[in-house]
Amino acid sequence: MKNKIKAYAKINLSLLVTGEANGFHNLDSVVTTIDLFDTITVSKRKDDKINVIMRGIGEDVIFGTNNNAYKAALLFKETFKTKGMDIKIVKNIPLAGGLGGSSADVAGVLNVLKKVFDIDADVKPLADKLGSDSGYLLSGGFARISGRGDIVQPIDTKAEFWVLLVFSETGVNTADCFKKYDEMQGGNCLLDNQKLTQAITLGDVVEISKYVGNDLSAPACALCSELDKNLKALKDLSPLCASVSGSGATCFALFETKELTLWAAEKMKRAGYDVEVVKTVKPKI
Numbered sequence: 001m002k003n004k005i006k007a008y009a010k011i012n013l014s015l016l017v018t019g020e021a022n023g024f025h026n027l028d029s030v031v032t033t034i035d036l037f038d039t040i041t042v043s044k045r046k047d048d049k050i051n052v053i054m055r056g057i058g059e060d061v062i063f064g065t066n067n068n069a070y071k072a073a074l075l076f077k078e079t080f081k082t083k084g085m086d087i088k089i090v091k092n093i094p095l096a097g098g099l100g101g102s103s104a105d106v107a108g109v110l111n112v113l114k115k116v117f118d119i120d121a122d123v124k125p126l127a128d129k130l131g132s133d134s135g136y137l138l139s140g141g142f143a144r145i146s147g148r149g150d151i152v153q154p155i156d157t158k159a160e161f162w163v164l165l166v167f168s169e170t171g172v173n174t175a176d177c178f179k180k181y182d183e184m185q186g187g188n189c190l191l192d193n194q195k196l197t198q199a200i201t202l203g204d205v206v207e208i209s210k211y212v213g214n215d216l217s218a219p220a221c222a223l224c225s226e227l228d229k230n231l232k233a234l235k236d237l238s239p240l241c242a243s244v245s246g247s248g249a250t251c252f253a254l255f256e257t258k259e260l261t262l263w264a265a266e267k268m269k270r271a272g273y274d275v276e277v278v279k280t281v282k283p284k285i
Helices: 068-080 101-116 124-130 174-183 193-202 205-209 217-223 225-235 258-270
Strands: 002-021 024-044 050-055 061-063 085-090 143-147 151-154 162-167 241-244 251-254 274-279
Touching: 002 101, 002 193, 024 101, 024 162, 024 193, 024 274, 050 068, 068 085, 068 101, 068 124, 085 101, 101 124, 162 225, 162 258, 174 217, 193 205, 205 251, 217 225, 217 241, 225 241, 225 251, 225 258, 251 258, 258 274
Parallel strands: 050 085
Antiparallel strands: 002 024, 024 085, 024 143, 050 061, 143 151, 162 251, 162 274, 241 251
């Protein structure tokens, strides 16, 4: 019997670098999942083997032990003493795009394996070992995350709004982005995540937009000229706000209405940009 799950992408509405500890940068970020997702299908095996196949990134790729989805499956198998599994992932979330694709796959694999093997235990400790956003993406929705992404504070809200994404052909390596951040001696965002959280609670997209920003935006744009171009083109359309998600290379904009978002997307498409209109979403696990 096969089990299928959607593994949702996220955007960072805000991202502040708050310092370093044990060789890693600490963050304070407000995030939300969006209805862009990878599809993960899992079936049990009778032996102990784990197979991971990915589609949507060119030819089908069979991954070995260095892939995070494989690592999630192996950690789950070792922790709960299960048999092996076949995993197929259909990729829609761009690689190295700042949308949490790898972490989404970790969370998705752990969530679907709980169903496949009828495990009721908390798998967040496993997720936190494998990716900075993975623990959060087990449940998704609006949240404020801090530390290395392992401290998750869900935001209770009925807010939902439309988002215009603009993709870059060239990805940005996260480690390189943080290195560039250090070289540039930090970010220059004067953001207030407490006020952003309050605005999300109220569901006010205009107020939300006042506090959108990213300390990694400048270093990501420095590493990826296409991202810099895309962000400037977005800002030329006079959105409520425009920013970079994560460490790049995807940027996004918020507009007052769905109609304005669709209008902006059409303008960008006609100009040759790779865009997609998505909506914020609270996944049903």
